[in-house]
Amino acid sequence: MNRVSGIENEYRKLYLPGVVIVLLLCLVPIALLLVMSFHRLSLGMPWLSAEFTGLTNWVWLFTNPNQALFKALGRTFLFSFGSVTFEFLFGLIIASLLYRNIWGANFIVTVFIIPTVLTPAMVGMVWRLYFTENSIIDYLFNLLLHLDINWMSLEFAMISVISVSVWQYTPFWVITLYAGMKLLPRSPFEAAIVDGASEWQRYRFIIIPGIFPIIRLLFILRIIQNFIGFDMIYSLTGGGPGTITEVLSIYIYRLNFFNKMVGPGASSSLFLLMIIIMISYFLFRVLPNEEKE
Amino acid sequence: MKPFTVSRAIREVPLYLITYLFFVIFMFPYFYMILSSFKTPLQLMAYPPTWIFQPTLENYIKVIFDKNFFLYAKNSAVVAVVNTVLAFVIAIPAAYGLAKTSSRHKGQITYLVLFCQMIPPIAVVISFFIIAQMLGLIDTLSSLIIFELLWTIPLAVWLLRGYFINFPTALTESAQVDGASLFQAILKIVVPMVAPAILATSIFVFIRAWNDFVLAFFITVMKARTLPTTIDFYLVYTQIEWGLMFAAATLTTLPIVIFAILNRRYFVRGGTMGAIKE
Numbered sequence: 001m002n003r004v005s006g007i008e009n010e011y012r013k014l015y016l017p018g019v020v021i022v023l024l025l026c027l028v029p030i031a032l033l034l035v036m037s038f039h040r041l042s043l044g045m046p047w048l049s050a051e052f053t054g055l056t057n058w059v060w061l062f063t064n065p066n067q068a069l070f071k072a073l074g075r076t077f078l079f080s081f082g083s084v085t086f087e088f089l090f091g092l093i094i095a096s097l098l099y100r101n102i103w104g105a106n107f108i109v110t111v112f113i114i115p116t117v118l119t120p121a122m123v124g125m126v127w128r129l130y131f132t133e134n135s136i137i138d139y140l141f142n143l144l145l146h147l148d149i150n151w152m153s154l155e156f157a158m159i160s161v162i163s164v165s166v167w168q169y170t171p172f173w174v175i176t177l178y179a180g181m182k183l184l185p186r187s188p189f190e191a192a193i194v195d196g197a198s199e200w201q202r203y204r205f206i207i208i209p210g211i212f213p214i215i216r217l218l219f220i221l222r223i224i225q226n227f228i229g230f231d232m233i234y235s236l237t238g239g240g241p242g243t244i245t246e247v248l249s250i251y252i253y254r255l256n257f258f259n260k261m262v263g264p265g266a267s268s269s270l271f272l273l274m275i276i277i278m279i280s281y282f283l284f285r286v287l288p289n290e291e292k293e
Numbered sequence: 294m295k296p297f298t299v300s301r302a303i304r305e306v307p308l309y310l311i312t313y314l315f316f317v318i319f320m321f322p323y324f325y326m327i328l329s330s331f332k333t334p335l336q337l338m339a340y341p342p343t344w345i346f347q348p349t350l351e352n353y354i355k356v357i358f359d360k361n362f363f364l365y366a367k368n369s370a371v372v373a374v375v376n377t378v379l380a381f382v383i384a385i386p387a388a389y390g391l392a393k394t395s396s397r398h399k400g401q402i403t404y405l406v407l408f409c410q411m412i413p414p415i416a417v418v419i420s421f422f423i424i425a426q427m428l429g430l431i432d433t434l435s436s437l438i439i440f441e442l443l444w445t446i447p448l449a450v451w452l453l454r455g456y457f458i459n460f461p462t463a464l465t466e467s468a469q470v471d472g473a474s475l476f477q478a479i480l481k482i483v484v485p486m487v488a489p490a491i492l493a494t495s496i497f498v499f500i501r502a503w504n505d506f507v508l509a510f511f512i513t514v515m516k517a518r519t520l521p522t523t524i525d526f527y528l529v530y531t532q533i534e535w536g537l538m539f540a541a542a543t544l545t546t547l548p549i550v551i552f553a554i555l556n557r558r559y560f561v562r563g564g565t566m567g568a569i570k571e
Contacts, residue, residue, distance in 0.1 A: 010475040011394040018387025018446060019402055025443035026409040029420030036419070046423055090315070097312040100305075108316050110557050114323055117553045121506040121521040122542040126326050129535055134340045136325060143341075171319055179561045228413040231506040235524050249415045256419050257511065269416035276411050 030273070036266035043260055057263040061271065068243070069268060072251040073275065078158065079233075079247050080226035083165040084219060090166065091173025092215075096203070098174070099181045109178055112171035120168070124235030127164045131236075152237065157244050161233055165226065173218060180214040181207055220283045227276050248272045330539035337535045352540035360526050360537070362544065368434060369519040369545075372509070373502040376438045376445055380498050381491065383442070384449035389479055391450065392457035403454070410447035414507035417443075425512050432514040440508050445498045452497065456490040457483075493559035500549050520545040 037057050041050040061069050098105040130137045131151035141147045151160045184207065192202050230249040233239070239246035239254065246254070252272060256265035329337060331348035356362050391403055421440045422431075430436035460483060468478035484491070509519040523545070527538040553560050 008394060008396065011390040012396070013390075014386040014475065014479075015388075015390030015394065015402070018383045018390075018450065019406060021383060022406055022409050022443065022446050022450075025440065025446075026412060028424070029417040030412075032420040032423060033417065043422075045426065047427070094312065094315050097308055097315075100308065102309055102312050104313075108312070109561070110554060111316075111320060113553045113557055113560055114550050115319060117500050117504075117549045118323070118546045119504045119506070119521045119542075119549070121504075121510075121524055122545050125524045125527075125533075125538055126322070126542050129533060129538060130322065130325075136342055139341055167319065167322065175561055224411050228411065228415075230413070230415040231504075231521070234506075249413055252413075252415050262419060265419060269413075269419065272413055272416050276413065277408070280408075280411060 030270075033266045033269050033273075036263060037270055039263055041262050043256070043262055046262060053263065057267045061264050061267045068246075068251060069248075069271065071243070072246050072248045075158070075245065076227060076247040076249075076275075079162060079165070079229075079245075080223050082158075082162045083169070083226055084222045086162070086166045087170045087173050087222060088215070088219065090170045091177055091218075094170070094174045095177035095181060096207075098178050099207070105178075109175055112174050114171075115168050116172040116175070118168065120229070120231040121235045123164065123168055124232040124237075127160075127167075128236050131160055152241060154241055154244050157237055157241055161236060161245050164232060164236060165229075168232070169222060176214055176218060177211055180211040184210040216287045219287060220280065223283060224276060224280055227272070227279060248275070326539050327543050330536065330543045332536060332539075334536055352536035353544070356537050356540045356544065360523065360541070362541075365518055365520050365523055366544075368517060369503060369521075370548075371434055372437045372441070372505075372519055373499055375434075376441050376502040377495055377499045379438065380442055380445035380449045380502075381495065384446050384453060385484065385491070386476065386479060387446070388450045388453035389457045389460075389483060392454045392460070393462060406447045406450055409443055410451065412443065414444070414505070418507050418511045421508065422512050431512060432517045434517050436512055437505070437508055437517060437519070440512075441502055441505055445502055448501060449494050449498050452494040453487075453490060456487050460487065489559065492556060493562050496553060496556050496560055499552065503549050 036046070036050075038052060038054060039046075039050040040053045040056070041047075098108060102108075129135060132138075133150070137151060138149070141149055149156055151157070188206050189202060192206060197205070228249065229247075230253065233245060233247060233250055234253065237245045239250040248268070249272065252265055252268050255261045255268055330352055331350070332343070332346060333349050333351065336343050336346050387406075391399065391406075396402075421436070425431045425433075425436045425440075428436075464482050464486075465475060465478040468482055469475060473481065504521060505519070506521045509517070510522040513519075513522065520541075523541060524538075527534045527541060
């Protein structure tokens with residue numbers, strides 16, 4: 001008994017410093033946000049000029065006539081789920097193709113690491129140049145599909161933003177799903193072949209369930225990453241044209257650093273934080289893990 | 294596998310072609326970026342685009358010498374390396390403790406740490422900005438290193454924990470019987486044995502720290518800027534210096550691309566970690 005609690009004590013000594021550091025780094029800024037959300041203040045030395053204003057910031061955030069917050073929330077959902085849906089579809093298709101022992105599969109998977117690790121701020125900037133009129137994307141769409149699209153127009157800007165996200169993270173799905181397929185045990189396949197299962201049946205009833213835990217994890221991970229994402233959209237469109245690609249993270253940026261409305265900025269930051277907590281809680285609940293520990 | 298037959302070959306060929314087509318589509322933007330970085334302004338504006346041209350190093354020379362590239366590269370390297378090392382010094386014992394403890398609150402603590410990983414940088418950067426102002430740390434590398442730990446420690450803990458859960462406690466216990474403390478046992482026995490796991494995790498942590506944009510953009514002025522934040526150096530009014538931008542993007546991403554490709558085995562494993570029980 002004593003020995004067990006002694007060991008337990010040792011484990012606590014190991015994890016406590018790390019947990020305390022992380023919690024400090026996390027709770028102090030959040031507490032500050034909470035304080036700021038009840039004050040009117042300015043960006044420089046805000047503690048000197050802060051003035052308590054009660055719920056004013058919160059009320060303004062939810063009731064301002066533009067409804068900018070809810071519009072931004074809607075765009076965040078559109079961006080996040082739109083991007084993840086196509087990443088998943090393309091990722092699954094490409095990984096499944098590679099799994100058929102396609103010549104060069106290992107090379108392809110290796111090179112596919114590149115888009116995934118690229119700096120998102122740089123990615124946005126480079127694609128901004130690609131989407132410019134008469135630039136490479138215009139040229140290729142004209143040449144191959146006879147389509148003339150204004151990528152930064154009101155109609156297409158969100159599609160452009162989602163496309164860049166799909167471009168960058170589909171390879172990540174491919175790499176991970178392909179690795180997951182490779183790790184599946186061989187014996188169910190052999191049994192299925194003996195039983196005369198068709199290729200499609202083997203795919204549907206062995207491979208897909210086998211990689212389901214990975215699909216689930218990637219879904220949750222990528223949806224949350226997209227809710228958090230700022231860098232790529234900021235450098236690609238900056239939320240524009242107008243506010244058509246202004247997701248929540250961009251809206252927070254605009255309030256804080258562009259409109260210098262630090263109070264409402266803090267409220268909207270906390271709002272995004274709450275949305276992310278709810279989304280992740282919801283996702284972990286709705287997408288059940290079949291092999292629960 | 295199956296024997297080669299003509300009908301099978303006919304069926305397979307389109308699948309090969311589709312796969313290669315996907316590959317070309319997804320890799321083209323990256324290689325076009327590198328290609329464009331060797332073009333002159335005139336060649337960049339050409340329509341239709343030129344594919345064969347006399348390459349120029351002009352863009353790279355300008356980025357490196359006119360835009361002070363080495364200073365920002367050094368900043369990026371210092372932030373990413375120091376942050377990764379610090380994150381591991383803190384995360385290795387924390388992950389081990391959390392993996393092995395039988396505390397009632399184990400689950401809650403782990404999820405709490407995980408939750409920190411989900412905090413949007415743009416939401417808390419204003420707080421970090423104020424904290425840095427108070428501490429006089431605006432425009433310093435140390436503020437970037439410290440604040441970035443909020444994301445890199447949880448990431449490292451989360452990835453490492455998966456390895457430590459399956460690690461036999463018998464090994465550390467026997468070391469403890471020989472008089473070593475648990476901390477020493479981890480340092481001398483666990484760390485060398487899970488070195489591949491640490492390498493796998495370090496790729497993700499390092500890339501995360503290297504690619505950080507929000508902190509480095511909003512709590513620095515000029516001195517402590519890192520490479521990702523140099524994007525606005527190439528905006529002149531509403532114009533963008535295309536060639537320089539392509540060269541800067543190529544240079545900024547090159548170290549992490551090389552790092553990730555060299556450690557591709559660990560990169561792939563890291564992605565599936567936590568999802569598969571081996």
